[in-house]
Amino acid sequence: MRILVDENLPYSVAIKLRGLSFHAEHVRDAGLCGSSDKVIASYARNNKTVLLTRDLEFGNILLYPPASHHGLVIIRLPYRFNAHQVSRIVEDFFCKVNETTILGKIIILELHRFRVRKVA
Numbered sequence: 569m570r571i572l573v574d575e576n577l578p579y580s581v582a583i584k585l586r587g588l589s590f591h592a593e594h595v596r597d598a599g600l601c602g603s604s605d606k607v608i609a610s611y612a613r614n615n616k617t618v619l620l621t622r623d624l625e626f627g628n629i630l631l632y633p634p635a636s637h638h639g640l641v642i643i644r645l646p647y648r649f650n651a652h653q654v655s656r657i658v659e660d661f662f663c664k665v666n667e668t669t670i671l672g673k674i675i676i677l678e679l680h681r682f683r684v685r686k687v688a
Contacts, residue, residue: 569667572612574621575601577643577658578651581620584659593617609636618670620658627674641675 571592573582585592595601600608605625609632612619618639619626626632627642641661645654661677669675674685 569670570615570617572598572608572615572617572619574608574619574623576622577620578654580651580655581658584655585662588659588662590662613638627676637672637674639670639673639675641670641677644676644678646679 569590571582571585571590573579573585573592573594575595577594579594579596582592582594582597595603595608598611600611603611605623609619609626611617613636616638618641619637620641620643622643622645624642624644626637626640643654643658645657649657657677657679661682665682669684676683676685
């Protein structure tokens, strides 16, 4: 599974996911730093990549209709969490789920739980 880590998440998240054998790319590696949400969403869709972000706007189906996502994981963790804590929670989530849980869906990842919303 391909994963694009948004710039509002630590670079260490992409490194941690690569260690789990995912093809994880941080927006910095894709040359998308400072790009608009529309550009990032388009890149993720065109590359059949799951977008991992803290940006709640991506979950707005009026702005980003269901067909605009290959898969979306929105992180809802306290902003006081450091990079290590965020990486650990993301790692735990991706160790517990498989592609069918994520692809074609919007996932809201919170502390100790996640919610799944089908988009297609």
